[in-house]
Each structure stands twice: as structure tokens, then as C-alpha cells.
Amino acid sequence: MKRTAAALTALFLAFASPALAELAAPPTPRAVIADPARDKAHPPGMAAFQLDIAGSKVNAILYTAAGDQPHPTMLFLHGFPGNETNIDLLQAVRRAGWNAMRINYRGSWGSQGKFSFANARADGEAAVAWLLDPANIAKYHIDPKRIIVAGHSMGGFMAASAAAADPRVAGTVMIDAWNIAGDAARITDDQSRKAAVENMRPDTAPLATTPEALVDEIVRDTAKLNLETLAAKISDRPVLMIGAEYANAPKVRKQAAAAKAAGAKALTEAYYPTDHSFSDSRIALEAEVLRWLARFDPTILPAGPTIPLHAAYDEQNPFARAIRGEMQVFKVYEDADVLAFMDYAPMEPGHVLVISKTSKARNLLEIDPKDLAKVMAVAQKVGQAEVDALGLSGFMIVQNNGVGQSVPHLHVHVIPRIAGKPVYMAENAKADPKDLEAMAAKIRAAMR
Incomplete structure (x- = not known):
């Protein structure tokens, strides 16, 4: 049995808001959860090589971002011994348009030489110097003014050390960092x-060393291994400190306090209820890091401000202009009251927007139920056409108000669903106009 337009509207009003409610949280960068469109001319890649540090070959990889423009670059330094590789974080950083480099310190995971805390510090400094070498800047499209050093656990200490040693480092990320010197206080006899x-x-x-040698180094070089001292030294530049509540969060708070006491003006702190490896907070970790990196690269975050729920109607908004014929859209359906056209940045191929031509409602709170019924009746037809034209097993209706809304004119998204494919609520890449017109033609032909 077919539902009437009024019944469909009532059903939509009853269920849409709770089901599609947005969390009161910062936006998740698209790079965390969605792959970018492929750059055919300059695709992303990976370079594997060795750095020559004090006569030892140190293994390194560089995830290179797409495009031939200079890229901001993040050097990531692993923990002790480095079982948690954090490669998922590096891949997210690369998806955001950054190069991401990782090294294995001397004497670790196949790199030549002897492992020690002192050598690891020197290795981090050498990796920064490698990124700043003019030949490597040119070869790998590195922006030397936007080099960030990040690290997890012991790597957080090493990141702070490398940043303190070179003022050209633009900022530092310390993930549940280990204050190595803190262990010395427990070694009393x-x-x-x-x-x-x-x-x-x-x-x-996996390290070319002995635990006896490392414990002796902690006792001998306690002053050099004090992370609170290093945190103060790098407080003149942006720093992100992330703590795990079930691991080092109390120590991270002490590191942050040391930076604040030194006059830190660009310190960001974040704490998550998880373990030292962020085992159940990987997506949250990636989002936190990428949101912070957006201070160096604003393109990381979803574009545009949040649309306020209550304001005057803007006659120059893109959909008002489309209705007047002042802006090209790829139409799927049009009558005297409703217009349906392709989303220029589709979540899936076939993503259609349905709007009222006669109502100046900015959102669901303002539209007259009769106008909404007409919009929903067309959304129903579009959904059926998508199923028929594209061979789908389903589709989704989404309608944002305020948070998540990009245009202040009520619009309903009709989005194809692919069986077995998850939904990613994120900013999407713009589609080729030729592809949009071809898809619109398919859906138009199936409209009835």
C-alpha cells in the first residue's frame, strides 16, 4: 500500500530528528573516515629508504600526499619499543593532504646501530634535518615552514626533544608521552x-640493547630525560598534549602544567578514557590530531560555519539562486513547487537534493506542512527512481537543521545506499560535472 504525501511527512517529522541528531562535538575531519578522490596526475605514494645517522642505516618511510604543491609534513616518532605503530594515524594525516614520515631509531626494528635514549634523541633530530634538506624538500614537495613532530609514549618525549633542538619545527604533538626521567625516582637501591x-x-x-644499559642511562641522565623541562622549552610554539586516562593522563597534566608555567600560549590538551594504546579511541585520536593540524592547514576541517537555526532568509543563498536560474544545477525533477537536482559533492553517486521553490523556509522548523508534504512526495519519487535507475537495494533520507547544514534553505538529501557499505557523514569531494549530468539523466529517465 502506498502512503500519502501527508502521511510520509508525518512519519518523517516523527523519526527524522532523533535518528539523525548530531552529537555536540567538534566536526570529524573527512580524512579520518573517507578516502579522497584520486589525483591521477600526482597520486599519493610511499617512499621507503634509510637515513645515514652516525654511520648506521636507519629505516624510514614517507607517506607522500597527492598533488605537486608543497605539503605540510608530520614526522612521527614511535614509542618503546614501538609495538604500536600508529600507522592508521599516519594514513589519516596523509589523507588530509600531509606527508607523514616515520623512522625506526638506531638499534630498533632492523635499523643498524645501538639503541639508547640518547641515540633516539639524536635520530629524531636527524630526521628533522633530513626533512629540511633542500634536495628532499624539492623531491617530496615538503613545505619547510610547516613541519610538525609527533610521537606516542616514548616518542612523545622524542618529539619534544627534536622540537626543542630545532626552532624551525612549527609544532609538537605528544600522545600519552612518557617522562623517562620519572622512572629514576623509583630506582633507589x-x-x-x-x-x-x-x-x-x-x-x-626488538632492540639492540639490554634493559640493564637502559636503566643505567635513566639513572645517569635523569636531567636530560625530564619531559617537563622539555615541555617548557617548546612552549613558544603550538603544542598538542593528549592523555589516556587509564595510563599516563596524570603525568600528561603535569607536563601541561610545566608548559603553562613557562608561558605557553598555544597549548591544547585533550584526555580520553582509554588505555595507553588508545585501543578503543583510535578514531577519536585521529580526529583530535587532525583538528589540531588544521591550525596549519584549514582545509582539513569541514568547510563553512554552522547555519543558525533562526535568522532572516538570505535571498542570495545558492539554492535561491538555483531556483532563479542564476546558478547551474543538474536537474532530476522540477514542477511549479519543487526542484530536485544532483548534489555537487555526493556522498554516493546519485545523491540528489530536493527543495521547495515556493517556500523560503531555512529549515524544518520554519516550513509550512503543506510545502513540506510536496517536498517529501518528490523525495519519495526520487528514491524510487534511484533504486530503479541504479539497481540499488536501498536509499537514505537526510535533512540537517543548523548543525550539519551548509545552505540556509531547507533541503532533503536522497542518498543511494550500497549494501554492505557503511555511511560516512563527512564533507565529500566535488564530482565532475560530466558525471553529475550523466547520473541526472539516468535518474530523470526513471522518474515517474
Whole structure:
């Protein structure tokens, strides 16, 4: 049995708002959850190579971003010993248009040489110098003014150390960073030293060192391994400190306090209820880092401000202009009251927008139910046409008000659903106009 337009409208009003409610949280950058369109001329890639540091070959990879313009670049330094690779974070950073580089310190994971905290610090500095080498800047399209050093756990310490050593580093990301010097306070006698050695032993398997040597280094070089001191030294530049509440968050708060005491003016703190590896907060971690990176690259975040719920109607908004014929749209359907056309940045091929031509309602709160009924009746027809023309097993209706809304004229999204493919609510890449017109022709032919 077919539902009437009025019944469809009532059903939509009853269920749309709770089902599609937006969380009161910062926007998730598209790069966290969606792949970019392929750049055929300058596609992304990966370079694997070795850095020569003090006569040792250090393994490195560089995830190169698409495009031939200079890219901001993030150097990522791994933890102790580096079992958590954080490659998912690096890939998200690359999807956002950044180069992302990772090294394995001397004496770790196949790199030549001996592992030590001192050597790891020097390796981080050498990697920064490599990124700033004019030959590498030209070859890998690196923007030398936007080099960020990031690290997880011990890598957070190493990131702060590398940034402190080179003022050309634009900012630092420290993820549940390990203040190595903090362990020295617990080593007070032979018994506590032996306990520290045994606690460290399982993690030294992939490292060319011994736990005894590392414990001795912590005791000997405590002052050099104090992260709170380093946090103060890098407080003149933007810093992001992220803590895991079930791991190092209390220590991260102390590091942040040290930076604030040193006059930090661009310190961002974030804390998540998760473990040291962010095992159940990976998406949140990636989003947090990319939102912070947006201070160096505004294109990372979804474009445009939030549309206020209550304001005067803007006669120059894009949909008003489309209705007047002042802006090209690829039409699927039009009558005296309603216009349906292709979304210029489709969530899926076949994504259609349905708007009222006669109502000047900015959102669902303002539209007359009779006008909404006409819009929903056409949305129903468009959904059926998408199913018939594209061989779909389903479609989705989305309608945003305020948060998530990009144009202040009520519009209903009719979006094809692909069986087994998840939905990503994110800013999407613009489609080729030729593809939009071809898709519109298919849907138009199936409209009835």
C-alpha cells in the first residue's frame, strides 16, 4: 500500500530528528573516515629508504600526499619499543593532504646501530634535518615552514626533544608521552634497580640493547630525560598534549602544567578514557590530531560555519539562486513547487537534493506542512527512481537543521545506499560535472 504525501511527512517529522541528531562535538575531519578522490596526475605514494645517522642505516618511510604543491609534513616518532605503530594515524594525516614520515631509531626494528635514549634523541633530530634538506624538500614537495613532530609514549618525549633542538619545527604533538626521567625516582637501591630491569626486559626484544644499559642511562641522565623541562622549552610554539586516562593522563597534566608555567600560549590538551594504546579511541585520536593540524592547514576541517537555526532568509543563498536560474544545477525533477537536482559533492553517486521553490523556509522548523508534504512526495519519487535507475537495494533520507547544514534553505538529501557499505557523514569531494549530468539523466529517465 502506498502512503500519502501527508502521511510520509508525518512519519518523517516523527523519526527524522532523533535518528539523525548530531552529537555536540567538534566536526570529524573527512580524512579520518573517507578516502579522497584520486589525483591521477600526482597520486599519493610511499617512499621507503634509510637515513645515514652516525654511520648506521636507519629505516624510514614517507607517506607522500597527492598533488605537486608543497605539503605540510608530520614526522612521527614511535614509542618503546614501538609495538604500536600508529600507522592508521599516519594514513589519516596523509589523507588530509600531509606527508607523514616515520623512522625506526638506531638499534630498533632492523635499523643498524645501538639503541639508547640518547641515540633516539639524536635520530629524531636527524630526521628533522633530513626533512629540511633542500634536495628532499624539492623531491617530496615538503613545505619547510610547516613541519610538525609527533610521537606516542616514548616518542612523545622524542618529539619534544627534536622540537626543542630545532626552532624551525612549527609544532609538537605528544600522545600519552612518557617522562623517562620519572622512572629514576623509583630506582633507589639494588632491589628496585633489579625490578626496573626485569620490568623493562620484555620490551627490549626488538632492540639492540639490554634493559640493564637502559636503566643505567635513566639513572645517569635523569636531567636530560625530564619531559617537563622539555615541555617548557617548546612552549613558544603550538603544542598538542593528549592523555589516556587509564595510563599516563596524570603525568600528561603535569607536563601541561610545566608548559603553562613557562608561558605557553598555544597549548591544547585533550584526555580520553582509554588505555595507553588508545585501543578503543583510535578514531577519536585521529580526529583530535587532525583538528589540531588544521591550525596549519584549514582545509582539513569541514568547510563553512554552522547555519543558525533562526535568522532572516538570505535571498542570495545558492539554492535561491538555483531556483532563479542564476546558478547551474543538474536537474532530476522540477514542477511549479519543487526542484530536485544532483548534489555537487555526493556522498554516493546519485545523491540528489530536493527543495521547495515556493517556500523560503531555512529549515524544518520554519516550513509550512503543506510545502513540506510536496517536498517529501518528490523525495519519495526520487528514491524510487534511484533504486530503479541504479539497481540499488536501498536509499537514505537526510535533512540537517543548523548543525550539519551548509545552505540556509531547507533541503532533503536522497542518498543511494550500497549494501554492505557503511555511511560516512563527512564533507565529500566535488564530482565532475560530466558525471553529475550523466547520473541526472539516468535518474530523470526513471522518474515517474
